[in-house]
Amino acid sequence: MGSHSEIPESPDVTEPLPTPVTPAGRDGLDAILTRPDRAVIALDFDGTLAPIVADPEQARAHPDAVPALAALAPKVASVAVVTGRPAGVAVRHGGFAGVPGLDHLVVLGHYGAERWDARTGTVNAPAPHPGVAAVRAELPGVLDGVGAWHGTWIEEKGRAVAVHTRRAEDPLAAFEALREPLADLATRHGLIVEPGRMVLELRPPGMDKGVALLEYVREVHAEAVMYAGDDLGDLPAFAAVDKLRSDGVPGLLVCSGSAEVTELAERADLVVDGPAGVVRLLMALASRLDR
Numbered sequence: 001m002g003s004h005s006e007i008p009e010s011p012d013v014t015e016p017l018p019t020p021v022t023p024a025g026r027d028g029l030d031a032i033l034t035r036p037d038r039a040v041i042a043l044d045f046d047g048t049l050a051p052i053v054a055d056p057e058q059a060r061a062h063p064d065a066v067p068a069l070a071a072l073a074p075k076v077a078s079v080a081v082v083t084g085r086p087a088g089v090a091v092r093h094g095g096f097a098g099v100p101g102l103d104h105l106v107v108l109g110h111y112g113a114e115r116w117d118a119r120t121g122t123v124n125a126p127a128p129h130p131g132v133a134a135v136r137a138e139l140p141g142v143l144d145g146v147g148a149w150h151g152t153w154i155e156e157k158g159r160a161v162a163v164h165t166r167r168a169e170d171p172l173a174a175f176e177a178l179r180e181p182l183a184d185l186a187t188r189h190g191l192i193v194e195p196g197r198m199v200l201e202l203r204p205p206g207m208d209k210g211v212a213l214l215e216y217v218r219e220v221h222a223e224a225v226m227y228a229g230d231d232l233g234d235l236p237a238f239a240a241v242d243k244l245r246s247d248g249v250p251g252l253l254v255c256s257g258s259a260e261v262t263e264l265a266e267r268a269d270l271v272v273d274g275p276a277g278v279v280r281l282l283m284a285l286a287s288r289l290d291r
Helices: 023-034 065-075 087-096 130-144 170-186 209-219 232-246 262-267 274-289
Strands: 039-043 078-082 104-108 116-117 122-124 151-157 161-164 192-196 199-203 225-227 252-254 270-272
Touching: 023 039, 023 225, 023 232, 023 274, 039 209, 039 270, 039 274, 065 078, 087 104, 087 116, 104 209, 130 151, 130 161, 130 170, 130 192, 130 199, 151 262, 161 225, 170 192, 170 199, 192 232, 209 225, 209 232, 225 232, 232 252, 232 262, 252 262, 270 274
Parallel strands: 039 078, 039 225, 078 104, 225 252, 252 270
Antiparallel strands: 104 116, 116 122, 151 161, 161 199, 192 199
């Protein structure tokens, strides 16, 4: 997975810490600032730490993401990257391995089914759902049958498989044409379909970012949590933070802003300008905790 031999340089600009627009968000931020050693900072990967690109294999973390995480991680209980990607892929694309300062980082891949821990550099994972292999074998025929093969992209995710339409001639039309046949395919093999930004992911039920986040926050006995995401797949994590709030754990919901997903922005306590905005927020938090 490659490693970094030098401590990454932090961005030079000190960003002001933005104010959440909701009382619950302000309470969440205050709790993080008051007891950072009991706080979990959780983030999605694609669209949050890494810009969205047409080919998911080319996705890489924002250039300042690792320096920002390395500046913040030692000051909080834990930083968790919660992603639908395999944990090892997120680690490689993020450049997280071997970075000084990131000992408190975990990657919860495949919606928590896999975990990579920076302390050990290893991935722990159970056996994959058998339906994924069956779906993978039938998927090309399904795409061909609905005439949506040209321009679509199948992403192999190990414990899931995703069909991207962003590179199709009419991305939205291809997305809508595939919804029903992919739902039928998933149902036949005991899977579900999760829609996202011009992507339909077929995966086992019971796997979502909300379940992963809740389990992890409770595991480390966190007393405050921040979650940042950008897509419909992050809504379960937003719901998990709402659940934690109702249980007395303050939380901050951050949307990595996108005109494509307004529902997330409407639910957020704070909206930032994509991965660059997320990086600025992380650096602002790290700077405030230095005081």
